[in-house]
Amino acid sequence: MLAAGLLGILSGCIPTQNELRLERDLEEMKRRLAAVERDLSAQRSAGPDDRLLQMARSQADLQAGVDALRVELQSVGGRFEDMTRKQRELHDDLSMVREDLGLKVGAIEARIDRLEKRSSSQSLNAETLSPQGDSAAALYEQGLDLIQKKSAFAEGRKLLQDFVKRYPKDPLAVNAQYWVGESYYGEKKYEDAILQFQEVIQQYGDHPKVAAALLKQGLAFKALGDDKNSRLILQKVVDTFPLSDEAKKARERLAEGRGK
Known part of the structure; x- marks a missing residue:
């Protein structure tokens, strides 16, 4: 009876294979849960930084785009100023050309007028210097x-x-x-x-x-x-x-x- 009772006690104290497996599964679940909690905690703690980093990157990209746009705008403005200056210079050159042409045309007209008068005078002289008879x-x-x-x-x-x-x-x-x-x-x-x-x-x-x-x-x-x-x-x-x-x-x- 004593031996049987001792055996019963011992059998109640030694875990079975199922209990060991269950315990291992429980430990694995605890480990996985801990890992998940660590990952979640890491994600929760790192998420704002990532967003901030992404926002910073986006802001940096946006700033780079703005800077590029500003540079392009300055370039366009510079080209526009150059075009305006060249147009003004061209206008001044054209004005000078018109004035010069006006003077030349006036001189040519005056010369033509003198030549016509001279031709008329020479014609008259030719007639007068060639008397009839x-x-x-x-x-x-x-x-x-x-x-x-x-x-x-x-x-x-x-x-x-x-x-x-x-x-x-x-x-x-x-x-x-x-x-x-x-x-x-x-x-x-x-x-x-x-x-x-x-x-x-x-x-x-x-x-x-x-x-x-x-x-x-x-x-x-x-x-x-x-x-x-x-x-x-x-x-x-x-x-x-x-x-x-x-x-x-x-x-x-x-x-x-x-x-x-």
Whole structure:
């Protein structure tokens, strides 16, 4: 009985295989649970840091994007400023080109105008220097006609000067020289007229045309405001050619001067 009771006690104290297995399974579950709890604890403790890290990374990426955008914006702004500056420089260059072209066009137009006038004058000269017929009379008449009827003083003068050179001994030479003086007088070139009339006076002495040259010489001095020489020459007309029409006109002029 004692042995049986002892055996029963011993059998109650020694764990069975199932109990050992269960105990091992329980320990394994505890270990796994502890591991899970550690992982969960680690995740809970590390989660905010990870989020912060992710947020930091996201913020860093965003900042990098913003910085890149700012750099691109600055680059675009710089290109825009360059474009604006170049456009302004181009506008200034175009303005200078327009002004330069305007000056050149004005100069060209002025030159064309001068050339046209010169061409017209040369055409007129060609016509006037080619009188109809080759006679001295034709040349003289054409020059005289230009001065008396057309007031083309310079053109007529050239023809008459050419007449004097070609026909110095012609009886009309004195008249031609006188009308050269008249052409200067008509242009109000009084000093040139005085000198030309003096040529007539010196070359032809008492020729009747000298009276007309003296009268016009006196009037030319009057036009220049030289009353003294004007009166002296008008008096010379009266004294030298007392019966001429020019003397009558000279007396009238002298009387007008005394009446003032």
